[in-house]
Amino acid sequence: MNKYLIASAVILAAFAIPACCQNLPDGPGKEATSKVCSQCHELGRAISLHQDRAGWQATIQKMVSLGAMASPEDFEAILDYLSKNFPAAEPPKLHINSARPIDIEAALTVRHSQALAFVAWREKHGPITSLDQLKDAPGIEFAKFESHKDRIVFDQPSVSANSGPAPRY
């Protein structure tokens, strides 16, 4: 019956991970990262960036110049780990039916007046369901939409597709 005590002790020990490392995703290099990158500041600061491999390389270089020390293998593992788990952020999606003028301006790099014209047209036109419909949008060239088509989401505002039959009016 001591087995139960031992089992619970093991379970408790498993949860007693120091708070510093709980949020790190698992994977090779995790240990080296949490050991080396929490020496001078919180680990949270070390992983506060999202950048590509070259960016992480530069950050690690900077930390070395500030005095960070580890074996070359550990630095390599840390670089792999950070590049894989904290890569450059993807550009945000553009929800074409609910985006505000400012979102459209930023996402498509168009002028404010163009974004306003688009939103005015959208209000009259109703929900947009395909890229093709954007050919009719005034103010913004279709090429702009087309070159960002991977980011455009055609979700329908306030209609939930999977929640039973459509309401009758």
Ligand code: HEC
């Ligand atoms: C020897 C001490 C030391 C170690 C070890 C260390 N850092 Fe730093 N880190 C600093 C200092 C000092 C700053 C503040 C630098 C500044 O404000 O310019 C900093 C700031 C940062 C920043 C904020 C952005 C920036 O560039 O200033 C990031 C990200 C970072 N460290 C990542 C890491 C990573 C990843 C590791 C592990 C490889 C690490 N640090 C290990 C000293 C260290």
